[in-house]
Amino acid sequence: MAHIPVFIVMGPSASGKTSIGTLLAQKLGFPFLDGDDLQPKSNIEKMSSGQPLTDDERFPWLQVVLDTFTQWITPNTTTTMKINTDSSSLASPKGIIVACSALKRSYRDFLRNNVPPNSRAQVWFVYLKTSRQELEKRVRERKGHFMKAGMLQSQLAILEPPIINSSSPNDSKEELEERVLVVEANKSQEEVVQEILRNIENLLATQNLML
Numbered sequence: 001m002a003h004i005p006v007f008i009v010m011g012p013s014a015s016g017k018t019s020i021g022t023l024l025a026q027k028l029g030f031p032f033l034d035g036d037d038l039q040p041k042s043n044i045e046k047m048s049s050g051q052p053l054t055d056d057e058r059f060p061w062l063q064v065v066l067d068t069f070t071q072w073i074t075p076n077t078t079t080t081m082k083i084n085t086d087s088s089s090l091a092s093p094k095g096i097i098v099a100c101s102a103l104k105r106s107y108r109d110f111l112r113n114n115v116p117p118n119s120r121a122q123v124w125f126v127y128l129k130t131s132r133q134e135l136e137k138r139v140r141e142r143k144g145h146f147m148k149a150g151m152l153q154s155q156l157a158i159l160e161p162p163i164i165n166s167s168s169p170n171d172s173k174e175e176l177e178e179r180v181l182v183v184e185a186n187k188s189q190e191e192v193v194q195e196i197l198r199n200i201e202n203l204l205a206t207q208n209l210m211l
């Protein structure tokens with residue numbers, strides 16, 4: 001049976017997860033789930049006060065993100081979560097776009113490896129590779145967001161960029177991550193989206209995905 005792709009657009013604060021994820025969802029006609037909309041109030045308050053979250057605060061949130069996109073795909077289940085998406089686009093989606101920072105490998109493994117066996121969802125990550133200088137510029141210019149510029153430092157400190165190619169013969173194979181697209185994101189939003197769409201077309205040629 002063909003898989004239904006869940007493309008998780010990932011990266012640190014201001015890498016463009018929400019903007020690029022929204023555009024990508026529009027182009028593909030997929031529903032869009034913004035992970036930040038599922039953060040508990042306590043997490044938002046903590047980040048708003050300038051403190052990074054701990055793993056203990058992130059994993060329950062990641063579980064809710066996972067449960068939500070799984071419910072969107074698995075027939076005969078309904079989500080009770082209030083999500084800012086057009087409910088009509090949730091009828092038998094051919095794919096889902098999710099925005100979720102997924103900064104550490106362990107967070108990505110959690111999302112990748114805990115999809116229930118009866119679900120057709122197949123998780124892919126789209127890493128928005130953005131320079132520190134560009135991220136700093138964007139957070140400085142972004143107004144009215146709970147995530148203030150000072151939080152970027154902590155996000156970059158814990159970021160474990162996905163490794164998809166072995167650059168040294170000593171790299172252990174276990175370190176390589178499956179199902180990751182890496183996109184240079186220091187470009188205009190339209191260029192970034194076009195690059196992702198080209199990558200997805202290439203995937204279709206090689207993977208058993210239903211689009």
Ligand SMILES: Nc1ncnc2c1ncn2[C@@H]1O[C@H](COP(=O)(O)OP(=O)(O)O)[C@@H](O)[C@H]1O
Pocket residue numbers: 011012013014015016017018019020099138139141142185186187188189192
């Ligand atoms: N490719 C881009 N080029 C320039 N500005 C961008 C780009 N992508 C996003 N932005 C801007 O950067 C800011 C952060 O984008 P956002 O989508 O909110 O990122 P994230 O969801 O990762 O925090 C926003 O003001 C957005 O308009």
Ligand SMILES: O=C(O)[C@H](O)[C@@H](O)[C@H](O)[C@H](O)COP(=O)(O)O
Pocket residue numbers: 012013014017018036039047052053058100101102103147155
């Ligand atoms: O794991 C985390 O620390 C959070 O997910 C964190 O990444 C946050 O939710 C967003 O980064 C803030 O919002 P933006 O990504 O939209 O800046």
